[in-house]
Amino acid sequence: MAKEVITPSILPGFMELLPADQIVFNNMLDTIKKTYEKYGFIPLDTPMIEKSEVLLAKSGGETEKQVYRFNKGDNDLSLRFDLTVPLARYVSQHFGDLTFPFKRYHIGKVFRGEKPQKGRFREFYQCDIDIIGNENLSVINDAEILSVIYSTFKALGFDDFTIRINNRKVLNGFFEGLQVSDKTEVLRTIDKLEKIGNEAVLKELEAIGLSKENSQRVLDFVGTKGSCRDIIKHLREMNFQNEMFNEGIDELELVVNYIDSFKVPSANYTIDLTIARGLDYYTGTIYETVLNRYPSIGSVCSGGRYDNLAQKYTTKKLPGVGISIGLSRLFYQLREAGILGEMKRATPSEILVIPMNGTMGNALEIATKIRDEGVSAEIYFNEGKIGKKFSYADKLGIPYVIVVGEDEVKSGIFKLKDMATGEQADLSVEQIIEKLKAQDNI
Amino acid sequence: MAKEVITPSILPGFMELLPADQIVFNNMLDTIKKTYEKYGFIPLDTPMIEKSEVLLAKSGGETEKQVYRFNKGDNDLSLRFDLTVPLARYVSQHFGDLTFPFKRYHIGKVFRGEKPQKGRFREFYQCDIDIIGNENLSVINDAEILSVIYSTFKALGFDDFTIRINNRKVLNGFFEGLQVSDKTEVLRTIDKLEKIGNEAVLKELEAIGLSKENSQRVLDFVGTKGSCRDIIKHLREMNFQNEMFNEGIDELELVVNYIDSFKVPSANYTIDLTIARGLDYYTGTIYETVLNRYPSIGSVCSGGRYDNLAQKYTTKKLPGVGISIGLSRLFYQLREAGILGEMKRATPSEILVIPMNGTMGNALEIATKIRDEGVSAEIYFNEGKIGKKFSYADKLGIPYVIVVGEDEVKSGIFKLKDMATGEQADLSVEQIIEKLKAQDNI
Numbered sequence: 071m072a073k074e075v076i077t078p079s080i081l082p083g084f085m086e087l088l089p090a091d092q093i094v095f096n097n098m099l100d101t102i103k104k105t106y107e108k109y110g111f112i113p114l115d116t117p118m119i120e121k122s123e124v125l126l127a128k129s130g131g132e133t134e135k136q137v138y139r140f141n142k143g144d145n146d147l148s149l150r151f152d153l154t155v156p157l158a159r160y161v162s163q164h165f166g167d168l169t170f171p172f173k174r175y176h177i178g179k180v181f182r183g184e185k186p187q188k189g190r191f192r193e194f195y196q197c198d199i200d201i202i203g204n205e206n207l208s209v210i211n212d213a214e215i216l217s218v219i220y221s222t223f224k225a226l227g228f229d230d231f232t233i234r235i236n237n238r239k240v241l242n243g244f245f246e247g248l249q250v251s252d253k254t255e256v257l258r259t260i261d262k263l264e265k266i267g268n269e270a271v272l273k274e275l276e277a278i279g280l281s282k283e284n285s286q287r288v289l290d291f292v293g294t295k296g297s298c299r300d301i302i303k304h305l306r307e308m309n310f311q312n313e314m315f316n317e318g319i320d321e322l323e324l325v326v327n328y329i330d331s332f333k334v335p336s337a338n339y340t341i342d343l344t345i346a347r348g349l350d351y352y353t354g355t356i357y358e359t360v361l362n363r364y365p366s367i368g369s370v371c372s373g374g375r376y377d378n379l380a381q382k383y384t385t386k387k388l389p390g391v392g393i394s395i396g397l398s399r400l401f402y403q404l405r406e407a408g409i410l411g412e413m414k415r416a417t418p419s420e421i422l423v424i425p426m427n428g429t430m431g432n433a434l435e436i437a438t439k440i441r442d443e444g445v446s447a448e449i450y451f452n453e454g455k456i457g458k459k460f461s462y463a464d465k466l467g468i469p470y471v472i473v474v475g476e477d478e479v480k481s482g483i484f485k486l487k488d489m490a491t492g493e494q495a496d497l498s499v500e501q502i503i504e505k506l507k508a509q510d511n512i
Numbered sequence: 513m514a515k516e517v518i519t520p521s522i523l524p525g526f527m528e529l530l531p532a533d534q535i536v537f538n539n540m541l542d543t544i545k546k547t548y549e550k551y552g553f554i555p556l557d558t559p560m561i562e563k564s565e566v567l568l569a570k571s572g573g574e575t576e577k578q579v580y581r582f583n584k585g586d587n588d589l590s591l592r593f594d595l596t597v598p599l600a601r602y603v604s605q606h607f608g609d610l611t612f613p614f615k616r617y618h619i620g621k622v623f624r625g626e627k628p629q630k631g632r633f634r635e636f637y638q639c640d641i642d643i644i645g646n647e648n649l650s651v652i653n654d655a656e657i658l659s660v661i662y663s664t665f666k667a668l669g670f671d672d673f674t675i676r677i678n679n680r681k682v683l684n685g686f687f688e689g690l691q692v693s694d695k696t697e698v699l700r701t702i703d704k705l706e707k708i709g710n711e712a713v714l715k716e717l718e719a720i721g722l723s724k725e726n727s728q729r730v731l732d733f734v735g736t737k738g739s740c741r742d743i744i745k746h747l748r749e750m751n752f753q754n755e756m757f758n759e760g761i762d763e764l765e766l767v768v769n770y771i772d773s774f775k776v777p778s779a780n781y782t783i784d785l786t787i788a789r790g791l792d793y794y795t796g797t798i799y800e801t802v803l804n805r806y807p808s809i810g811s812v813c814s815g816g817r818y819d820n821l822a823q824k825y826t827t828k829k830l831p832g833v834g835i836s837i838g839l840s841r842l843f844y845q846l847r848e849a850g851i852l853g854e855m856k857r858a859t860p861s862e863i864l865v866i867p868m869n870g871t872m873g874n875a876l877e878i879a880t881k882i883r884d885e886g887v888s889a890e891i892y893f894n895e896g897k898i899g900k901k902f903s904y905a906d907k908l909g910i911p912y913v914i915v916v917g918e919d920e921v922k923s924g925i926f927k928l929k930d931m932a933t934g935e936q937a938d939l940s941v942e943q944i945i946e947k948l949k950a951q952d953n954i
Contacts, residue, residue, distance in 0.1 A: 075823070077566075078605035078822075080566075080601075081561065081563055093554070093555065109883065112534070112858065115528070121522070124518060138561070138582070158520075164530060181560075208895070210876075210893040211893055213876075328872065332880050382517065384520070434774050442775075451652045453650070
């Protein structure tokens with residue numbers, strides 16, 4: 071009689087990886103974490119479940135619809151949908167215990183009940199950094215954030231990427247000068263420039279209520295091209311009489327001037343007056359990052375400067391600047407694009423130790439010695455044919471194997487087999503450890 | 513007019529740490545992760561939200577009551593309440609893509625809507641390892657798991673701890689021999705021995721239906737003391753005619769024989785016939801771990817061997833052995849007991865670089881150089897008095913500070929101030945990097 075079993079499955083829109091993929095994913099996560107820490111960002115962890123009344127305070131619209139919200143006992147609970155609202159809550163709640171500027175990173179899962187579609191997940195990792203000031207925050211931080219983006223993608227193994235920056239003061243000041251009534255609508259329209267093209271944007275701008283002349287000026291303005299210094303020069307030469315506009319140019323110039331000192335190559339960043347970032351709360355520098363060979367992926371790292379992180383929770387003015395990498399989505403897209411290459415390693419083990427009849431104790435001692443030196447080692451315990459044991463190493467992508475036979479135990483010399491080349495080398499345990507330690511880790 | 517703000521707070525029973533605590537917590541997490549990986553365990557990550565019908569299949573009772581379960585659209589969803597059920601689901605679902613024995617570790621949050629009480633959390637980290645066999649799994653794995661527990665707590669900085677092991681076959685065989693009808697009840701009663709004492713246990717055993725004689729035999733049996741080899745010798749000398757009982761002794765002996773080869777000091781493990789672990793699904797070796805100076809904390813790492821991981825999801829027989837560390841609870845208790853010491857570091861930064869008038873560019877270049885060598889460095893951007901800048905380093909516990917003045921830039925020699933001792937050393941940037949790299953990391 072067959073037992074009744076339930077078919078194991080997960081929900082659509084949720085990511086679950088097999089070991090080889092998981093290891094690549096974790097390596098990316100670790101790389102991001104290490105880079106963030108190199109810049110002195112402090113790790114933070116907040117609950118995944120928060121009080122709905124706190125988490126969803128004054129929010130609404132699309133966000134609220136996507137939130138996983140439910141009751142347990144008398145509590146109205148919600149799963150966090152980003153890492154920014156929890157940061158605002160955290161900084162307000164623990165204000166007296168924090169030192170400002172407060173630089174934090176947060177890598178964790180967030181939850182959004184969106185319609186599942188290719189590359190969009192309902193539970194996904196965000197990797198955020200933010201620098202929060204108490205009352206004020208130097209614009210040099212905006213240059214540093216650009217440097218963090220550069221270092222992060224460089225460390226992830228990318229060379230050909232561009233960090234696009236812009237400044238909302240320049241945009242807003244310009245629109246103010248043109249007496250555009252609905253800046254937000256204009257910004258949203260500009261955001262679509264790359265997607266829908268000049269003509270369509272012109273039409274949309276006129277539909278919003280801009281004169282034909284002003285629509286054309288908007289398009290000319292956002293179309294300004296050249297080196298960062300060229301663009302700043304051009305903006306200055308516009309001699310546009312608007313305070314906010316000129317303040318924005320000053321900020322852009324300051325970021326550009328300092329970014330050289332961070333040794334970010336000029337090939338990796340540019341001023342792009344077309345980017346606006348939809349979100350209303352950005353008020354200064356804004357960032358997008360594109361992998362130049364894979365433009366269809368869109369921005370892989372975005373963010374910006376805001377005047378007030380936590381007005382929902384405190385009357386203190388907390389300006390900040392930050393970015394976010396949506397790692398689940400990025401990983402998925404890189405894998406789909408075939409950029410991650412063949413993933414051979416499905417284990418952290420550097421070596422498989424195979425005992426023979428009567429040498430189990432010796433095998434355990436050898437593996438223990440190797441592990442004590444910080445090298446990941448595994449022992450094959452099950453009995454069976456030697457071919458099956460080697461095949462285990464092969465399937466998991468363990469790079470080296472030694473067989474612990476009686477002769478080897480007596481002589482203290484083992485044949486270290488390189489599973490990729492098939493080559494064997496006669497080495498002592500100490501020499502094996504030395505060789506494994508010298509290898510690149512996965 | 514005061515703005516209306518919402519008081520920021522989190523739910524009771526949820527853990528949220530300040531930076532200095534968070535850094536200690538993360539270091540513990542990293543230490544556990546590294547130790548697990550040294551043994552070749554493969555990292556796994558599964559969704560926090562699963563289908564209720566799959567996650568809660570055939571479960572019930574207390575567990576089900578504690579689960580965070582809710583609807584979103586047409587879906588009946590549950591937050592995972594442990595990492596074992598998701599493992600069973602994962603292994604069954606991806607069976608064809610995995611290599612057995614499948615060794616995985618999983619460090620992640622789980623959720624239980626328990627009554628909040630001191631040291632009990634509703635959202636907490638579990639750090640699990642399991643080794644899953646296909647049809648069979650050598651008992652040597654049980655010895656290796658003991659070695660993992662030892663290495664983990666050693667790496668966490670503990671010396672005085674004891675891993676208690678027992679074997680459910682010995683217990684079950686013994687009760688079978690005594691013709692005890694309700695083993696589970698007897699096991700539960702034995703589990704309380706340490707708490708309630710001999711007399712109370714005797715009474716409870718008789719209440720369950722054991723004869724006075726058998727109750728006494730149970731108590732004598734679980735009271736067997738001595739070295740592991742003494743206890744095994746005593747068990748053999750009982751000459752108890754029950755197959756399961758004797759199989760259990762064989763397994764205990766095998767574990768004890770091999771554990772020496774893993775170089776686990778005999779002071780750190782013992783056979784304790786009183787431990788039974790409440791859960792019904794353990795079928796062989798069981799583990800508990802106690803910090804000897806803090807017995808009130810209870811077991812800090814428990815687990816055992818089971819015959820069948822995933823009978824809910826597959827007809828395949830998947831025996832396994834595993835353990836779990838409840839890190840949130842452990843961290844909380846260690847902190848309460850004052851074991852973690854004073855936590856001074858509230859940042860990963862090793863050095864604060866303070867620019868003076870006109871040297872910002874130089875300060876950025878120096879920090880970039882230091883970061884490029886993998887050392888965490890921070891720059892103080894805000895303007896203000898020098899005292900405030902040093903106080904920033906002091907508050908965060910940044911160990912070193914350099915001030916980048918014009919003279920220093922000219923000479924290339926900087927005063928590296930040790931914030932703990934107040935000592936200053938004249939060093940070049942290269943020498944500073946060398947010194948920082950030689951420091952112990954946090």
